[in-house]
Amino acid sequence: MSIKIFKHLINPETIYNLLKLSDLDKSQYWSYEKLKSFQDKRLRYIIKYAYNNIPGHKSKFDQAGIKPADIKTQKDLYKIPVTTREELQENPDFINKKRVFKTLYTGGSTGTSLKYYDDIISAIIRLNVHKRGWEWNGYRYKKDKLAVVSSAQGAVKTNQTLFLCGDLTQDNLKINVEKLIEFKSPYIRGYVGSLYILAKYCLDNDIDIDFIKSVNPISENLYDYQREVMEKAFTGAKVFEEYCCNDGGACAWECEAHEGLHYFMERAIIESDENGEMIVTDLWNTAIPFIRYKNGDKVQFLDKKCSCGRESPLIKVKGRENDFLISPEGAVGATYLMNRGIGYKYLSKNGKKEGVFKSGINSVQYIQKPGFVIDINIVKNPWCIDEEIMDFRKILETEVLRGMIININFVDEIPKSEKGKRQFIINEDKELLKQYRDKTRI
Ligand SMILES: [Zn+2]
Structure with a gap:
């Protein structure tokens, strides 16, 4: 056991929480009321913790004129102002260094990346909810x-x-x-x-x-x-569909009844605002508490109970809407593109981690036009240099968008669609998309 893990384990509160984790298998069959009261208990703890330890949250509470004691159950959550991804980006006021166990980065499917953290408990919870979700399939x-x-x-x-x-x-x-x-x-x-x-x-x-x-x-x-x-x-x-947004802890899995995704109430509280935007409160993470955090996805609570017998609500998430690009050689999925250019990259030398390279490209958006033309919108970070953009273009031209005309535009921000989302990939060549889809005999 590393010293780092040991340091976390000697905290009595941590040991208490670890013991509780073994109950995840059982808690999937708890009644809705019992799950809710479990959430309320964790909520009171995390709110108090954030207020006393995280300056960013304390000042949000102070500005709103509320104290932790005002949040007794999730019915009181509306009193707390929402936190956005932009607010948390590289903001030390929201980071609790003494609890950081693991550094994480959001995937680039939204076109930008957030650096965030897990404490040891939230890291274990993250793994355990995944294990349970996967066992359902x-x-x-x-x-x-x-x-x-x-x-x-x-x-x-x-x-x-x-x-x-x-x-x-x-x-x-x-x-x-x-x-x-x-x-x-x-x-x-x-x-x-x-x-x-x-x-x-x-x-x-x-x-x-x-x-x-x-x-x-x-x-x-x-x-x-x-x-x-x-x-x-x-x-x-x-x-079996899976929804998981680890920054904020919202996650949901499809069970064997295939009637929707059960939201995993043991990890986070999911709310939907008047526009259907998801607001999530992580019940465990003390390294960077996510309290009423808007993660950019949309959620709809389905008005029915699942026939599998589990009482955690069924939801439908409208998250990352991505088209895919079609080059003369075939379709190109979002995954490949999101791993190129943006975000963070681990640097290693002779197999050893040497640090993290933070890309000069802040965010990116691909728009395919008819005639195999790709318009790429790029928001640069202040430290972005021409060589990085040239390398980025070269990788695309030689590896994945061969035979396409690439136009790069620098923009101040990625334009939002009519629905208010910033879509990572938009394919405007509807005729080509139709041809690709119709090829399948179903
Ligand atoms: Zn079910």
Whole structure:
């Protein structure tokens, strides 16, 4: 055990919480009322903790004229002002250095990246809710074979995990599908767009995959036509959607009844504002408390109970709406693009971590126009240098957007769509999209 973990464990409160974690398997069958009172208890704790230890939250409370004692249950949450991602970005007033156990970065599917933290308890909770969610689709963590498509999220590098990576161009898809057939894993996980492109390739090329039991799409909106293609391509498989936004702790999984996603009440409180925007309060994270945090997704509470018997509410999340680009060589999913250019990159030398490189590109947006033209909107950070932009363009031209005309525009901010969202990929070539979709025989 490292000294860092040990230091956290000697805190009596931590030990109490760790013991409680073993109950997650049971708590999925708690009544709604019991889950709510569990949330209220954690809420009172986290609010008091944040007020006493985090200057950013204390000043928000003071400005609103409220004290922790004013927040008794989640019914009082409306009194607390909302916190935004922009407010937390690199803001030491919201970070509790003494509790930082792990540094995390949000994925780039929104076009920007947030650096945030876990304490040891929230790190364990994060893993445990994932384990429970995955078990609903049959996958047992570290025990079963799993194929992961273009995403390392939630995967552990063991000989039980196959990483299917690359740009998902036609050549690359062929290699990935061959690897998958050789590995024969009953479980497959990946970003929605990437799984869809892979499944569609199998259908279009009459490749029969019948060993997959469940498909676990993550991180982007899942549309019915994509679910249909996945279940058709992987004969006998069922799709289990997953929603997880670790900054803020909102997460939800589809159970075996497939009637919606159950929101995991043990980790966070999810609210919906008058515009359907999700507001989330993490019940565990003391390293960077997320209190009434607007994570940029939209949520709808479904007005029905799930037939599986679990009482945690069913939700539908409208999160990252991403199109995909189509180059003359084939479809390009969001995953590949979001790993290029933006955010943070670990630097290593001779296999050792040497630090973190923070990209000069603050955010990026791809817009495909008819005629294989891509307009790329870029918001630069002050330290961005021309060489980085040139490298970025070169990677796109030579690796993934071959044969396309690339126009780069520098903008002050990524324009919002009519719905108020900043979409990472927009494909305006509707005719080309239609041709791609119609190719599938379903
Ligand atoms: Zn259910």
